Structure formats: structure tokens, C-alpha cells
Amino acid sequence: MPNQEKKQQGLMKIIKAIHNFTVNDDLEKYRRSQANLGRLLGTKQSEASYTEFLIDDIPSEWIHLNRPHQNETIILYCHGGGFFTGSLEYSRTLTTKLASASSSDILSFNYRLAPEHPSPAALEDALKVWGYLMHLGYGAKNVILAGDSAGGNLALSLALKLKEDGRILPKALVLFSPWTDLTLSGASHEKKAALDPILTKDYLERARCAYVPESNSDASIYADPFVSPLYGDYTGFPPVYIQVGTNEILLNDSTDLHKKLLRQDVAAKLTIYKGMWHVFQMSNMKTATEAINEAAQFLFRL
Template identity: 55%
Template sequence: MTIHHKVLLKKASPGTRNQSMMGLIRKVHGMIESTDIEKHRQSQDHVGALLGNSKEILIRSVKIQDMEGEWVSVNRAHMKKYVILYCHGGGYSTGSCLYARTLTTKIASSTSMDVLCFDYRLAPENPYPAAINDAMAAWNYLMLLGYGARDVIVAGDSAGGNMALSLVLKLKEEERILPRGLVLMSPWSDLTSSGKTHKSRAEVDPVLDAQYLDRMIHNYVEGQDLNNPLISPLFGDFTGFPPTYIQVGNNEILLSDSTMLHKKLIEANVSVKLDIFEGMWHVFQMSPLKTAYDAMEKNAEFIYDICR
């Protein structure tokens, strides 16, 4: 078993510069987020179209049963043996393949692997367990294409990190072969919000707050048991889980969701690595920053390592 836990510090920069960046992120996120869920979804798609556009990337639409999806690939010769199944974030109420291009294009470029992203059904129109059922449909689609479970790396951000964990827990429950590895960016692992940083980081987090999380929980799992491991994977049994890599920002309320998950994985004897990025916020990897690209290179290093 290998265990790594280290804090990655940004290159020395004035605190005022970081505060300015956090303020900018807060403003940008404020323009995207809306209590009108359709406007929120549209704003996210506009961001994805703007920041996820690259001549080096090929996008191919795909239909998985009744679900839309897309393959994201580098426009050059690249590795075909392994594939990344990507679960997008958005609190289970927003997000799409288009919005996720801010991440899927980066991870496809850094790994030179094909990435499959899918538009699972969103809440409140389609509450739990619609999304996890759609994730299983995407998994089964890859199996029908001829990939083996061990050829797949499951990745996700925020609620997509929750989905990635829930999918593997579901596969384990069904006694199926598990994927080769997991890559999680700021995973929302605990919908009970039991972690200390939900309060200690509340003033500094420029992206998330308790009110937003409560709204997403209401949309997705109103009336459900939040301790259900397929809703809050933190409470799952991780025995036999594949190698896992977690990235999280130091300035987000979901920091505890990652640190507690890391601890649980260690207790289950899972090979796990956690990197905490100083001064960073929730899913900072979306931003067009050097730190975001560096983080994606670290995702690639982890994937290369487990694919040897």
C-alpha cells in the first residue's frame, strides 16, 4: 500500500494578489450562479463554450441509450488502450458535457487519452437515483464497446466526484470488476456537511456556501437518507477500492470532504494520494491558470503510474 499526503504550495506571491484573484472568482461565479436553474445551466454552458474551446481537441457526439454524451480527444496520435469516464459537477442540478469541457479538454490533453463525458439527468426534474443510474449506463456502454473495467479510469469534479465514488460503490455492490483508478477534484463526498471546513472556510470560499449546498441537496435527495453511501459516499465501505487521487483547494468549504475521504480510504487500506493546493478554491482546475494546468499534469502523472 502506498500512502501520500502533502500540501502543494504555490510559488511565493503576495497575499494581496491571491485575495484579488479570489475576489475575481467570486464575481465570476456570482454572474454564473442563479436561483433560476435554467439560467444557471445556460450560463455554465456559455463558460464551457468559451473556455473549453481548443483547436487541438476533437469533440464527437455520442448517444448512450436516451442520453447525450461526447468523446473528447486530442487531435493527434494518442493512447487508445485506456479511457477516462468523466462525471461532470454542478450539484446534480446543473452542468453538462459542454460546461465540463473546461476540464475534459485539459485532462484529454494532459493524458493523451480519450475522455467520455455524459449528460446525466439533472435534479429537481430527475432526483436521486436517476443520475447514478445514468452513470451506470455510461459504464455499461464502455463495456459494450469492448473496454474492460481495468481499462477505465473514472474521474469527476464536485458532485461528479460524488458520482464517481457512488458508481464504484455500486459496481462493488453488484460484485462487478472495478475500474483501474479514480481521479477526484474537490469531491462532494458528504451531503450531511459534517466536516469542520463547512464553517471554518465559509468566509473565504469564493464559490460555494451553505445556502447553495442546501438548495442542491433539496433538489437531488429531498426526503432521502443523507447517510446512504450512494448519496454520501464518505460513509461507504471502501475495501478493495482502486487507487485514488484527490485534489482540493485550501480555501473551500468542501476541504473536509476530501480530507475525511482520504482518511477513510487509508483505513480501508486503499492506495490513495491527496494534494491540497494552497490558496485555491473549489474546482480551481477549471480556471485558465498555470496552477490549474499543473494540477492536470499531476492527474496525468497519477493515471500514467497506475496504467503501467
């Protein structure tokens, strides 16, 4: 256990250093650092095969398990990274774990990133990928939406957009430490600042400014439901499962969303992991494995 704790502490220091990126730094260098982090976290590549391809101009990847598995339901995964970093490679550890535990194939994609492509570019790309799945013949009720951090935001935003357009909603959503409130008004931003080993409010402020540049002249745009899904209308939504750690400044982004979902009669479940940090599921800790398995059990019970 001590060796594992040392490894995790070292990993968190690396992540924290990566998140010290400033607007004056080399953005592409920062994105490469995130991809390298994904490789560092690594998982057994023999568990799955990876097929990269384009959906229109969107780099995408099928993750197929190299063993018998169910193929009735697939998972559409939205990677995290604050909307201005993250990639297929970065999320591969988590998507492979989720595919293995849930016995499901996963489609992951590289949506356009800010600041080159601010909101709503990411949502537009997510809608294209959703349309691709529908064109392949998957019914909406055969698709699980999932995502971590900013990807959790995007998964929620996609489902909200489908609802607004009167389209059939996905079977369920699975969210890992979702960033749901870009107003940054949750109490945990202050209460958990000293405990969070990964994120800082300054990092999130820089990320949201890149994602929504119009906020420089109108801060109220952060409360737009397609920017901050916490403020969306979830009546009629499918089941939602949320995981979050006690030691992260985005704790309230999950707890407040969960409360709202319950108020609007959504079958929502929230698991809060003591002592855990932002998207801890990417790590090799025993708790991370337990959390991924719990997410899979949620899907099995649908």
C-alpha cells in the same frame, strides 16, 4: 501576475453570482449561465475533436485528441454542478485539459438532473454509460473514473455500486474537489466559509434538497453511501487520487475521504493546493495547469 489575479477575481465573482440562484429563479436560465461559464473558461478547441451522440437517451460526448496518443486506457468523466446543473459544454474545458495532459480519450455524459430527476437518476445513467463502455469491449481495468464536485460524488457512487453488484472495478479514480458528504457536517463548512470565493453552505443545502427530496421527511437519507460516498465501504478499491483547495468549504469532504480510504487500505493520494478554491482546475492559472499535470502523472504511474 496582477492582471492574472484580477481576471481570476472577476471570474470568481461571476461564479459566486451564478451560485446565488434560488429555487424561485428560472432553472433553465441558471443552467445556461453554467454553460456560458464553461465557454468563458474555454481552452484551445484545436487540441481535440468532439463527437456528440446518444447512449440510449443520454447525451454523451467523445473527446479525441488530435495527435498521437495512447488508447489502451480511457477516462469516463462525470461533470459537476450540484446535481441540478452542469453539462458536457460546462465540463469541456476541464475534460479537454485532462485528455491532453493524460494523453487519453475521454467519454463525458449528461446525466439527468434534479429536481426533475432526483436521486438515483444520475447513478442509473452512469451505470448505463459504464455498460456501454463494457459493450464496446473496454475492460473495467482499462477505464479511469473521474469527476469534479458532484461529479466526483457520482464517480465514487458508480464504483461503489459496481462493487456492491460484484462487478470488476475501474483501474483508478481521479477526483477534483469531490462533494462526498451531503450531511454537510464537515468542519470546513464553518471554518472556510469566509475564505471560499465560490460555494456557500446555503447553495449546497438547496442542491441536496433538489437531489434528494425525500430528505424533507427523513434527513438520515443523506448518510446513504450512494448519496454521500464518504460513508461507503472501500475495501478492495482501486487507487484514488484527490485534489482540493485550502479555501473551499468542501475541504473536509476530501480530507475525510482520504483518511477513510487509507484506513481501508486503499492506495489513496491527496494533494491540497494552498489558496485554491472549488474546482480551480477549470481556470487558466498556472496552478491549475500544474494540478492537471499532477493528475496525469498519477495515471502514468499506475
